[in-house]
Amino acid sequence: MMMRYFSAEYIIPVSSYPIKNGVIAIDDDGSICGVYDVLSAPKDVEIEVLDGVLIPGFINTHCHLELSHMKGLIAKETGLVNFIGEVLNNRTPTNPDDVNQAMFAADTLMFNNGIQAVGDHVNSAVSATIKSESKIKYHTFVEIIGFKDEDAVAKIDNAKEIEFYFDSQHSSITPHAPYSCSKAIFKYLKKSTTDNNIISIHNQESEEENKFFRYKTGDFIDFYDRMGLNLDFFKAQARNSIQSYLSYLPLNNKCILVHNTFTSLKDLDFINRMGRDVVMCLCPKANLYIEGTLPKINILSEHLDNIAIGTDSFASNDTLSILDELKVIHAQFKDLDFITTIKWATLNGAKALGLDAELGSLEVGKKPGLVLLKGMTMLKINENVEVERIV
Numbered sequence: 001m002m003m004r005y006f007s008a009e010y011i012i013p014v015s016s017y018p019i020k021n022g023v024i025a026i027d028d029d030g031s032i033c034g035v036y037d038v039l040s041a042p043k044d045v046e047i048e049v050l051d052g053v054l055i056p057g058f059i060n061t062h063c064h065l066e067l068s069h070m071k072g073l074i075a076k077e078t079g080l081v082n083f084i085g086e087v088l089n090n091r092t093p094t095n096p097d098d099v100n101q102a103m104f105a106a107d108t109l110m111f112n113n114g115i116q117a118v119g120d121h122v123n124s125a126v127s128a129t130i131k132s133e134s135k136i137k138y139h140t141f142v143e144i145i146g147f148k149d150e151d152a153v154a155k156i157d158n159a160k161e162i163e164f165y166f167d168s169q170h171s172s173i174t175p176h177a178p179y180s181c182s183k184a185i186f187k188y189l190k191k192s193t194t195d196n197n198i199i200s201i202h203n204q205e206s207e208e209e210n211k212f213f214r215y216k217t218g219d220f221i222d223f224y225d226r227m228g229l230n231l232d233f234f235k236a237q238a239r240n241s242i243q244s245y246l247s248y249l250p251l252n253n254k255c256i257l258v259h260n261t262f263t264s265l266k267d268l269d270f271i272n273r274m275g276r277d278v279v280m281c282l283c284p285k286a287n288l289y290i291e292g293t294l295p296k297i298n299i300l301s302e303h304l305d306n307i308a309i310g311t312d313s314f315a316s317n318d319t320l321s322i323l324d325e326l327k328v329i330h331a332q333f334k335d336l337d338f339i340t341t342i343k344w345a346t347l348n349g350a351k352a353l354g355l356d357a358e359l360g361s362l363e364v365g366k367k368p369g370l371v372l373l374k375g376m377t378m379l380k381i382n383e384n385v386e387v388e389r390i391v
């Protein structure tokens, strides 16, 4: 066994305080064997001295690998309802090889960008082979999209068939969004699922979603109209979407709420009162791409400790880099502390995906990857910071 020792200006274990001039020992299978401060570091060993800040591998809590071929296809800032229409029109490529190549390139890029694990949404099994051969650990969320009550059972059965192609320990079935699943789907899923089926649902990505649930008005009405759906069954709820549908989700299951761009303070109070295991996943660059706006991240961080970060897919992002997401967050919310957000970008994501026994923090016995952030000023992110994978 070959042990390697690294030191850097700071080591950020995430699960404990940053260590100035710390030393970390890693064996050749990637397991952490020791994390030391200057005084306790072993003598008489060769230490590789790195210029920067060492962190565990990033966790990308939200992505859609199978949309990787859609980079640059959809115009920016045209709103979510238009975006969904464009994805539905463009997701099936003329040449399936293009998708495989694009997924492979995206997987390699994410690994090189320091990403250790990905929470990945699918509507098909096309990403199964790439995931099984990847250095990245994936949790696959098979999405259910179904607008009609009468299709509910068939849609859930179909999702279970797709799930069969993925690692059964690291996959689950999830409603895509509150506006894309009928009430019957929520009902059958709640009845048929087990407690360890992690839910990951797009939440309040657009104000149109709230408008639809509150008043039964807005762009979703036209969208359903174009799809030939009769909306007579739907009654305006006089409250935002999350307050209408959260109780439809199975009670004991962990829920990742993705985006939260238009989540209000009242919604946050509601979520906290429900006392459920909820993680809020932020995808700031995708929000800027689609809606041209960001969630109220400062307010979210004051009211919740369970925040994680995702890139979303190449359909709504020009990079797949958690560091780039952090740059956007820190440029906009200057009071946020990097020690807070690095936890969102690592350990919280690992917990959200049920991977924290191995990933998300630099602790003895874990295999979390080792990533160097170069060009930070003290412990602050600036736009010139770069990421380098060390292990």
Ligand SMILES: [Zn+2]
Pocket: 062, 063, 064, 121, 202, 258, 312, 313
């Ligand atoms: Zn998404």
